[in-house]
Structures are given as C-alpha cells and as structure tokens.
Amino acid sequence: MNRNPNAFLKEEYDELVKNSFDWKLRILETGSTPHSVVDGKEVIMLCSNNYLNLSNHPKLMQSAIDATKKFGAGSGSVRAIAGTMKIHMEVEKRLAKFKRTESSLIYQTGFAANAGLIPQLAGKGDVIISDELNHGSIIDGVRLAKADRAVYKHKDMGELEKVLKDADKKYNRILVITDGVFSMDGDIAPMGEIVKISNEYGAMTYVDDAHGEGVIGPDGRGIGAHFGIEGKIDVEMGTFSKAYGVVGGLVAGSQDLVNFAYNKSRTWLLSGSHPPAVAGAQLAAINVLETEPEHVNRLWDNTKYFKKELNSMGFDIGESETPITPVIVGESSKAKELSNGLYDEGIFALPIVFPMVARDKARIRTMMNAGLTKKDLDYTLDKFEKLGKKLKII
Amino acid sequence: MISKISFVVNPVAGMGGKVGLKGTDGVLKQAIKLGAKPIAPNKAEETIEEFISKHSKDDIQWFTCSEKMGADELKKAGIKEMEIVYTSNGKDTNSNDTKNACKEFLKKQVDLILFCGGDGTARDIFEVVKTKIPILGIPSGVKMHSGVFGVNTSATAKMLHEFVNKHLTIGDAEIMDLDEERYRKGEWNIRLFGIAKGIVEPTYVQVGKTSFESVSDDEIKDELTEHIIDEIEQNKDYLFLFGSGGTIDYIAKKLDIKNTLLGIDAVYNKKVVGSDLNEEGILKLLENYPKVKVILSPIGAQGFILGRGNLQLSPKVIEKIGLDNIIVVSTPSKLASTPYIRVDTGDKKLDQLFAKKEFMMIVIGYRLSRVVKTTL
Numbered sequence: 176m177n178r179n180p181n182a183f184l185k186e187e188y189d190e191l192v193k194n195s196f197d198w199k200l201r202i203l204e205t206g207s208t209p210h211s212v213v214d215g216k217e218v219i220m221l222c223s224n225n226y227l228n229l230s231n232h233p234k235l236m237q238s239a240i241d242a243t244k245k246f247g248a249g250s251g252s253v254r255a256i257a258g259t260m261k262i263h264m265e266v267e268k269r270l271a272k273f274k275r276t277e278s279s280l281i282y283q284t285g286f287a288a289n290a291g292l293i294p295q296l297a298g299k300g301d302v303i304i305s306d307e308l309n310h311g312s313i314i315d316g317v318r319l320a321k322a323d324r325a326v327y328k329h330k331d332m333g334e335l336e337k338v339l340k341d342a343d344k345k346y347n348r349i350l351v352i353t354d355g356v357f358s359m360d361g362d363i364a365p366m367g368e369i370v371k372i373s374n375e376y377g378a379m380t381y382v383d384d385a386h387g388e389g390v391i392g393p394d395g396r397g398i399g400a401h402f403g404i405e406g407k408i409d410v411e412m413g414t415f416s417k418a419y420g421v422v423g424g425l426v427a428g429s430q431d432l433v434n435f436a437y438n439k440s441r442t443w444l445l446s447g448s449h450p451p452a453v454a455g456a457q458l459a460a461i462n463v464l465e466t467e468p469e470h471v472n473r474l475w476d477n478t479k480y481f482k483k484e485l486n487s488m489g490f491d492i493g494e495s496e497t498p499i500t501p502v503i504v505g506e507s508s509k510a511k512e513l514s515n516g517l518y519d520e521g522i523f524a525l526p527i528v529f530p531m532v533a534r535d536k537a538r539i540r541t542m543m544n545a546g547l548t549k550k551d552l553d554y555t556l557d558k559f560e561k562l563g564k565k566l567k568i569i
Numbered sequence: 570m571i572s573k574i575s576f577v578v579n580p581v582a583g584m585g586g587k588v589g590l591k592g593t594d595g596v597l598k599q600a601i602k603l604g605a606k607p608i609a610p611n612k613a614e615e616t617i618e619e620f621i622s623k624h625s626k627d628d629i630q631w632f633t634c635s636e637k638m639g640a641d642e643l644k645k646a647g648i649k650e651m652e653i654v655y656t657s658n659g660k661d662t663n664s665n666d667t668k669n670a671c672k673e674f675l676k677k678q679v680d681l682i683l684f685c686g687g688d689g690t691a692r693d694i695f696e697v698v699k700t701k702i703p704i705l706g707i708p709s710g711v712k713m714h715s716g717v718f719g720v721n722t723s724a725t726a727k728m729l730h731e732f733v734n735k736h737l738t739i740g741d742a743e744i745m746d747l748d749e750e751r752y753r754k755g756e757w758n759i760r761l762f763g764i765a766k767g768i769v770e771p772t773y774v775q776v777g778k779t780s781f782e783s784v785s786d787d788e789i790k791d792e793l794t795e796h797i798i799d800e801i802e803q804n805k806d807y808l809f810l811f812g813s814g815g816t817i818d819y820i821a822k823k824l825d826i827k828n829t830l831l832g833i834d835a836v837y838n839k840k841v842v843g844s845d846l847n848e849e850g851i852l853k854l855l856e857n858y859p860k861v862k863v864i865l866s867p868i869g870a871q872g873f874i875l876g877r878g879n880l881q882l883s884p885k886v887i888e889k890i891g892l893d894n895i896i897v898v899s900t901p902s903k904l905a906s907t908p909y910i911r912v913d914t915g916d917k918k919l920d921q922l923f924a925k926k927e928f929m930m931i932v933i934g935y936r937l938s939r940v941v942k943t944t945l
Contacts, residue, residue: 307939325930326939334940337928341940530773534736 201523206231209546211523218523219551221541226390226498227470228546229420235459242455250448254437258448266457271427273461274396275405278433280426281457283446285385285414288424289316291442292410293352295435296379297322301348304338304378306330306364309354313383317352329357332368339376349376355384355398355413356391359532359540361495363391367402381410388425389418390498395464395471399427415453418474419460423449474498474545477552481543484556489569498543501527502559503536504568510537516562522555572681572733575632575654575674575702576617576639577694579667579686579709583608586711591757592747593711594689597661610637612709612722613685617646620726627733632677634670638662642685652677664693671697681705681732681768683725688712688746695744695765703739703766705729714759714869714877716742716906717767732768740786740902741815742767745869745877761831761868761878764815769902789900790816792935794823797864799936800896801839808858809836810851810890812865813878816898820864833881848883855889862894867907872941875923876913884916892923898932909944920945 191197204212207230211220229235242262252258263281271279282288293316297303301322305313308329317324325342327334335351342349351373353364366382373380384398392400397413399405410432415423426436437443449457463470478498485492491503504510507528514526517539528537547555563569581600585593588603620627631651633639643651654673657666667686671694674682681703684690687710694704706718707725719725731737741764748760771783797820801809811821811834821828827841828834835843835854843854855861863882865874874897875882887895897910910931912923924945930938 323936324938326933326937328940334928337940338930341928341930 209544209548209551213523216518216521218518218521219547219555220544221522221524221555223544224386224417224542225420226418226474226542226544227395227420227464228544229389229418229460229463229470231546232420232459232463234463235420235456238455238459239452240455242451246451248452249450252448253444253446254448255444260448260451260454262451262454262458263448266454266461267433269458269461270425273394273465274399274411274427276399276411276427276429277406278428278430280433280436280443281415281449281454282424282426282440282443283449284422285383285412285416285424286312286315287442287446288412288414288426288440289313289383290319291316291440291444292412292426292436293317293350293381294319294321295439296320296381296410297348297350300346301350302342302346303350303352304335304342306353306357308357308359309352310358310383310385313352313354322348322350330362330365332365332372335369336372339372339378342378343376349373349378350381351378352381353383354386355382356386356497356499358386358499359527360493360501361386361497361499362493363387363398363401363496366398366408367404370404370407379409382408382412384411384413385417386497386499388413388415389460389464390471390474394468415457415460419457419464421453421456421460423453423457470545474543477545477547478543480549481541481552481556484552485559488556488560488563490559490563493538500541500543501538502541503538504566505535505537507534507537509566509568510539512566513539513562513568516566517558520558520562522558571628571630573630573632573677573679574729574733575670575677575679575682576613576643577634577667577670577674577682577684578609578613578637578639578642579684579690579693580607580609580637580662582686582690582710583612591711591752592687592689594664609685609709610642612707613639613642614645616685616707616722616726616729617643617648619723620729621647623726624730624733627730629733632674632679634666638666638670664689667693668697674698675701681729683707683729685709688715688744691715691717691744691765692746692762695763698765700764700766703732703768704742705732705768712747712759714745714871715765716868716870716903717744717765718870728768737768738771738783738785738902739766740769740900741765742769743814743869743878758880759869759877761813764818764830769900770905772901786900786902787819789902789934790819791823792937793898793900793932794820795935796932796937797896797898798824800862801836804860804862805838807837807860807862808842808854810834810846810861810863810882811836812863812874812882814866814868816866816900816903817864820898831878833879846881848881848886851881851886852889855886861890862896863890864896864898866898867903867910870907871911872907872909873911873913876915880915882914884914884919887914887919892926895929896932897929901933904931904933904939904941908941910941911944 207223207225250258267279289312299321304325325338387398389395411427413425415421493501510526524539527540584600584605588605635656655670685707704717708718744762748758751758818830829845832845868877931941932938
C-alpha cells in the first residue's frame with residue numbers, strides 16, 4: 176500500500192493548532208525565580224511549582240556542584256545494575272527520617288513513580304478506587320493496571336465507603352488512591368478519613384502528595400504530617416520537582432513497600448538513575464526544610480495575605496486550602512483575557528479553562544512563592560483589581 | 570456557522586395535569602370543561618426569551634409553524650425573522666399538526682427540533698423524524714418520562730445555546746409514553762417507544778496536560794462492549810438477559826447477537842436462546858438456567874432501570890435472578906443527566922429493597938465503574 180508514514184504528524188499537530196490546543200512554549204531566560212524573564216519580558220512568576228523558591232537556594236546549588244565535582248555529571252546506569260551511588264542511598268535514608276516513615280524510594284520523576292508502582296499494586300481480580308479528580312499521572316498508572324477501576328465523587332467519603340463495601344465482596348486486593356492536594360482547586364483530600372474507612376475494609380491507601388510535599392504539615396513534611404497520621408498511609412508518593420525545588424519522584428512507607436517497589440516498578444528498573452547533582456540538591460533540600468523553617472512560613476504568610484486581599488476585592492477564590500489560589504472568573508474567554516492583561520502588566524499566571532474545569536468555572540490559577548515580597552504582592556493585587564473591574568469580574 | 574433550528578409548540582400540552590388527568594392526548598375537551606388553561610405557550614415563550622436575553626449573538630435561522638404552534642411565541646420573545654413552514658388548518662391543533670410540521674422540518678434539513686410539549690408530543694415528533702434529527706424538549710406536558718427534555722425552561726435555553734455553539738453532542742434519548750392499551754384496561758404503565766437522538770454533554774478524556782478530547786458515545790459503547798465480553802467469558806455457566814435501549818442494543822450488535830431494541834433477549838454461550846421474551850417466557854427459561862445475569866441501562870429522563878420499557882422483568886423475575894446479578898451499563902453522558910438510579914417494578918417491597926441498597930455500581934467504561942445513588 177502506498178502510504179505516507181509521517182503524514183499524521185503534521186495533520187494532527189495542525190489540528191491542535193487550529194483548536195488552540197497546542198502548547199506554545201514560554202522560554203525562561205533566567206532561573207525559575209520570583210521575578211523571571213519569560214520570552215524577553217520580566218514577570219512576577221505566579222505559575223511555577225517552585226513554592227519555596229528552593230531551586231535558587233545557595234545551599235541546594237552548592238550541594239549540586241559539590242556532588243558533580245565528586246561523582247561526575249551522570250550516574251552511568253540504571254539504579255538496579257550499576258547506577259546506585261552512595262549519595263542516592265543517603266537521600267532515601269534522610270527522606271524516610273524526614274517523612275517519619277520506615278523507608279523511602281526515589282524515582283526518576285513523579286510520573287515514573289505513579290506509572291511504575293500503581294500497576295504493580297493491583298492486578299487481575301483486584302480493584303483500584305479513585306477520586307474522580309485525580310491527576311493524569313495517577314489515571315495513567317491506573318490504566319496500566321489489570322485491575323478493575325471504580326470512581327467516587329470528589330472527596331465524598333459516603334461514596335467511597337459505598338464503593339468499598341461493594342468491592343469488599345468482589346475483589347481480592349483493594350487500593351484506594353487520591354491526590355493529596357488537588358491541583359486545580361487547591362483543596363486537600365480528607366486523608367484521615369480515607370485511611371480510617373480504608374482500614375475498616377482492609378484496603379491499601381495511596382496518596383499522590385505532589386503539591387503537598389514541602390508545603391503542608393509541620394516543616395512541610397506533607398499530608399501525613401498535616402493530618403498527624405505519619406506512617407499510617409500505606410503509600411505516600413510525592414515529588415522533588417515542586418516545593419523541594421529539584422526533580423524526582425518519591426515514595427515513602429514501610430520497608431516492605433520499598434523492597435516490593437524497586438523490584439517491580441518497570442519505570443524505576445528501566446530508566447537511568449538521577450545524576451549526582453540531582454541527588455546532591457535533593458539532600459540539601461531536605462536539610463533546608465529541616466533547619467530553615469522561614470521558607471514554609473513565608474509561603475503561608477504570602478498565601479494568607481494574597482487570599483485575604485483577593486477575597487476582600489470580591490473575587491471568587493474557591494475552596495482552596497493551600498498556596499494554589501484559583502481566581503474563578505466564569506467564561507473561558509474572560510480567563511484568557513485576564514491572563515493576557517496580567518502578562519502585559521508583568522504578571523505570569525495561566526488560565527485554566529473548560530474542560531479542565533467546569534464550563535462556567537474558568538479561572539486563573541495562581542501559585543504562591545515564598546520569594547515574593549509584600550511589594551510584589553501589592554503590585555500584583557493592584558493589577559488584579561484593575562483588570563477585574565475592567566472585565567466586570569468584580 | 571448558522572444553525573437551522575426548528576421550533577414547534579403543542580399549545581395544549583400539559584393542560585390535563587392541573588385538572589387531574591393523566592395527559593391531554595384525546596381528552597382535551599374534558600380538560601377544558603374542567604377548567605384547564607394553556608400552559609405550553611407560556612413555557613415556550615419563557616424559554617425563548619431567556620435564550621435571546623442571554624445568547625443574542627447565537628446565529629440561528631428559525632423555522633416554525635403558524636400562530637400558537639410557534640410563530641406567536643417566537644414573536645413575543647422578540648424574534649422577528651422566521652420562516653413559517655407549516656400552517657395549521659383547524660382552530661384546535663392536534664397530534665397530526667405536530668407530525669405534519671415535522672415533515673416540513675425534515676425537508677428543510679434542520680439541525681435540531683426544539684419543541685414544547687410532553688411525552689405525547691415527543692412521540693409524535695419521533696414517529697416522523699426517527700433518528701434523522703436530534704430533538705430537544707421544553708418540558709410542558711403532564712408526562713415527561715422521555716429523555717429528550719431539559720430539566721426546566723432555563724436549562725433548556727442553555728442546552729440550545731450549548732448545542733448551537735457545538736459544546737454539546739448528539740446521543741441516544743429514549744421516547745417514553747403511557748401505554749394506552751394497558752391504560753384502557755386500567756393499568757398505568759410507561760412504555761419505551763423508541764430511541765431518538767437527543768443532545769448530550771460529551772465525555773472528555775485528557776490528552777495533553779490541559780487539552781482534552783471529546784469521546785463519542787460509540788467509543789464509550791465499544792468500551793462497554795469489551796466489558797460485557799469479559800463478563801460473559803468469566804461467567805460461562807450464566808444465562809445473560811439483554812435489556813432494552815440503545816446502549817444495550819449497540820453492545821448486542823457488536824457481539825453479533827440479534828437483539829430486540831425494545832425487548833428482552835436471552836443469550837447463553839453467545840447464542841440467542843430467547844427473543845423478545847415476555848414475563849412467562851423469561852420465567853420458563855429460568856427453570857432451565859439457574860444462574861442468570863441481566864444487563865440493563867437507565868431508561869428515560871429519570872434513570873429507571875426497571876419498570877420503564879421492560880415490564881417483562883417483573884418482580885417475580887427479579888426475585889429469582891437476585892438484585893446482585895443486575896449489571897447496569899451507561900455512558901457517562903447519560904449518567905450526567907440522570908444522577909439517580911430508580912426502579913418501578915410494581916412491587917412496593919421490591920422497590921424499597923432496591924432503594925435500601927442506597928447505591929449501585931454502574932459500569933461506565935471498560936472495567937470502570939462509578940457509584941450512583943438509588944432512590945424510589
């Protein structure tokens with residue numbers, strides 16, 4: 176058959192462009208700093224996940240340099256064969272201590288953790304029970320599993336219990352899986368209740384705390400610490416790429432979990448391990464979180480001030496309990512207009528529109544940064560107010 | 570792009586309700602005698618007014634009927650330009666007027682029929698247009714069991730806007746109405762008359778980080794088919810009863826099973842062992858097949874899985890099969906508009922037993938289910 180094997184590449188890309196679904200990559204000319212230069216323009220950064228500004232912390236940078244000098248630029252192998260360095264083991268030991276769990280395991284990315292571990296935890300004859308708003312990487316991990324899947328309404332513990340009751344009769348293993356902090360609305364999963372109900376039915380619990388690690392709980396120790404249930408969540412999964420300021424997925428839990436995970440997760444087994452610089456920076460990030468509480472404190476001071484002011488201006492800021500603050504404006508076109516207006520004023524915040532969120536709940540999603548000053552926040556708030564009035568949002 | 574929307578009002582729809590009649594079909598004179606006043610024209614006008622006030626920019630070419638069958642209501646709501654494609658002769662309109670109007674709409678190749686009426690009106694329209702044109706109903710009848718109605722006038726106006734702007738897609742919608750034959754014998758039964766095309770919220774899947782693709786109903790039904798194939802293979806010693814409705818009909822066709830769209834069929838070992846069965850036929854089969862599972866799908870606007878269009882699955886049949894052997898499949902878009910699952914078996918005890926379950930797991934994709942509340 177006479178076929179052009181590459182024709183679909185352009186066709187599908189053109190279709191994305193036509194529907195404005197393509198990603199127009201924004202280029203940072205600086206580091207990911209509170210004031211970044213994006214596409215040649217200096218902006219106040221409100222859409223990075225670098226919550227604590229640790230990516231620019233001198234101790235993290237120095238630790239990365241030191242590790243590189245000592246161990247080189249790359250690791251040479253996958254972890255399982257010859258790519259496990261002493262420094263990798265040290266990070267895992269320190270992380271478990273920080274998370275107050277028996278053990279921990281570092282994956283190449285958060286996605287690699289979910290895509291690699293979830294399919295191993297539940298197979299044929301098992302069921303995975305999922306919050307309807309779980310992150311795409313959980314959904315993909317679940318898809319790779321041979322288990323049945325059941326969905327409950329967002330944070331609805333009544334429904335979760337019903338699904339568990341039904342599953343209890345039908346399945347061998349049950350895995351309950353949820354985001355810790357939900358990235359669109361910034362609300363927190365009721366983890367204490369989830370663990371309690373799941374225990375009653377002998378179900379394993381798994382939380383993806385990507386937006387909670389380094390942010391919620393004392394010293395930013397994450398969702399387990401936030402609810403005072405450290406070590407009680409069977410799998411605490413998270414990431415080094417957001418508040419920790421580096422990159423890498425993490426799993427904290429029992430030694431049994433870690434032994435199982437690294438022997439069975441294909442993503443972990445088949446990807447090269449982190450370069451020493453990454454491990455060095457991870458180690459320093461944990462040290463900084465333990466010894467410099469001011470970063471987490473400043474993040475929360477900024478968050479509270481920003482939310483309070485937006486609220487008093489009359490903006491709908493949803494039900495967020497975290498430094499993710501959605502500014503809900505209604506129609507998609509309005510969210511895009513507001514985002515563009517903010518960018519013109521030197522504020523970088525992305526619009527989130529249907530079908531990511533409901534059609535009448537389009538929004539600007541802002542993510543607070545500990546490195547922003549009160550002056551930065553006042554400038555930003557002033558622009559929000561002016562544009563909000565101009566666009567008749569407030 | 571301009572949308573061709575046709576609009577028909579059944580001016581007498583709903584008149585029987587206020588005076589205690591179970592519909593207005595055939596009893597209009599009696600209803601008027603009892604003091605009934607027209608309802609539909611106001612509801613129609615209200616809907617169009619709301620639509621125009623909120624979505625005046627929507628580009629629509631209107632096709633309608635003379636006077637109170639549509640033109641009056643459109644004019645009152647402020648629409649000046651319309652094409653009147655059907656003029657009613659008599660003073661009092663009846664179901665033939667609705668049907669004749671629809672024949673004209675078909676000729677004009679309209680994109681949607683917006684109507685104001687009840688189940689009887691929906692049935693008249695469906696009889697003429699079948700699945701050629703999607704139907705959207707402004708609820709105004711005494712009976713509104715069909716799946717083509719908006720929840721209220723305001724929701725219907727919003728649906729019209731979403732349809733014109735291509736946010737909504739076309740999906741199955743059941744046409745339900747009172748079974749007159751049984752009604753004359755003193756029984757009150759709602760029958761499934763056919764599967765029309767309605768407008769529904771599409772199902773979305775995430776493709777990029779923030780980009781989504783809508784999935785067609787057929788793709789979802791393919792997934793449901795895969796699920797049912799697994800069920801059948803894992804339960805080789807079970808007899809499977811296939812219920813009625815569009816979703817189950819689709820699954821059966823994919824399985825190469827000759828299925829009755831509006832009836833109950835029995836399948837064992839992927840072979841049909843009973844077609845369009847009545848209660849007696851099912852009970853007889855159950856004597857030979859002790860292990861049975863029944864596949865159902867919510868029918869109509871209120872999410873009934875039993876008692877609407879499948880009375881053959883009588884309380885006696887269900888008791889024998891067992892509530893736990895009911896598999897309910899549904900497209901997510903259908904569930905979005907029917908948040909509850911109900912039964913109306915005619916046996917109060919069984920209905921209550923079902924409601925007491927509080928919830929059912931509904932299969933919405935391949936090996937994917939979600940919890941839905943049950944209610945009376």
